[in-house]
Amino acid sequence: MSDEEHEPSYTVDELAARAGVTVRTVRFYGTRGLLPPPVIGARRVGHYGPGHLARLALIEELQRQGMTLAAIERYLEQLPDDLSEQDLAIHRALVASWAPESAEEITLRELERRAGRALTEQDVERLAAMGVVERIPGSEDFRLDGTLLRLGVELLDVPIEHETILASRTVLVEHARSAAQELSRLFRDEVWNPYRESAEDPDHLNAMRSLSAHMQPMVVQALVTAFQRSLREELRAAFRSR
Numbered sequence: 001m002s003d004e005e006h007e008p009s010y011t012v013d014e015l016a017a018r019a020g021v022t023v024r025t026v027r028f029y030g031t032r033g034l035l036p037p038p039v040i041g042a043r044r045v046g047h048y049g050p051g052h053l054a055r056l057a058l059i060e061e062l063q064r065q066g067m068t069l070a071a072i073e074r075y076l077e078q079l080p081d082d083l084s085e086q087d088l089a090i091h092r093a094l095v096a097s098w099a100p101e102s103a104e105e106i107t108l109r110e111l112e113r114r115a116g117r118a119l120t121e122q123d124v125e126r127l128a129a130m131g132v133v134e135r136i137p138g139s140e141d142f143r144l145d146g147t148l149l150r151l152g153v154e155l156l157d158v159p160i161e162h163e164t165i166l167a168s169r170t171v172l173v174e175h176a177r178s179a180a181q182e183l184s185r186l187f188r189d190e191v192w193n194p195y196r197e198s199a200e201d202p203d204h205l206n207a208m209r210s211l212s213a214h215m216q217p218m219v220v221q222a223l224v225t226a227f228q229r230s231l232r233e234e235l236r237a238a239f240r241s242r
Contacts, residue, residue, distance in 0.1 A: 008050060012038070015048040019056040026056070032069065034059055034076060054088035057150075061092045089151040105136065106144045114146075115153045122162075127152050129165040176223075183219060 038046030132152035
C-alpha cells in the first residue's frame with residue numbers, strides 16, 4: 001500500500017471543520033489558487049489531505065499578520081511545489097513567531113485533548129525540549145505555545161534522543177538570533193535610517209513602518225527556504241560520504 005493510501009482524507013466539510021473556517025472560505029481559497037484542487041473520488045466527491053490542512057493554517061496565520069490576499073498569493077507562489085505538510089507547518093510556526101507571545105496556561109488533560117493523543121512523561125519532556133510547553137513552577141499545569149503544538153506532536157514519533165533535541169534547539173536558536181540581529185541591523189542602517197533622515201512627510205514614515213511589518217513574513221520565507229536547501233545539501237553530502 002502506498003503512502004498516499006495511508007494519508008487521512010477529508011471532505012470539504014471535514015477540512016473546514018478541522019481548520020476552523022467555513023466551507024465557503026475553503027472554496028474561495030481554491031478559486032483564488034491558494035489551495036490545490038482536491039482529488040476527485042467516487043460520486044464526484046472531492047477529497048483533501050494533510051497538505052491542504054497545513055496550507056489553510058498557513059494562510060490563516062498570514063492573514064493574522066495583516067497580509068492581504070494578493071500578498072498571500074505572492075508569498076505562496078514563491079514556495080516550492082513539493083512542500084510537505086511538515087514543511088508548511090514550519091513556515092506557519094516561523095511566521096507566527098513574529099506575532100506577540102501567545103503562551104496560555106493549560107492542564108495536562110487539556111494538552112492531551114489539543115494534541116489528540118495521550119501523552120507520556122517522556123512525551124511532555126520532548127515537547128518541553130522543543131519549546132512547545134513549559135512547566136509552571138509549583139503547579140501541575142503548563143504554559144503552551146499553541147503555534148508550535150501541531151508540529152511538536154508530529155515530531156514526538158520521530159526517533160531522536162531527548163539530548164539531541166536539546167542540542168539541536170540550542171544550535172537553531174543561536175543561529176536564528178544571530179541572523180535576526182544582522183538582518184535588523186542591515187535594514188536599520190541601509191533602509192530605515194537613510195529614509196528617516198531624508199523624508200519629512202509623516203505619511204512616508206508611516207508607509208515605511210508598514211513596509212517593515214509586512215517584510216517579516218517575507219524574510220521568514222527566505223530564511224526557511226535557504227535553510228531547507230542548505231540542510232538538504234548538507235545531509236546529502238554527509239550520507240554520500242558514508
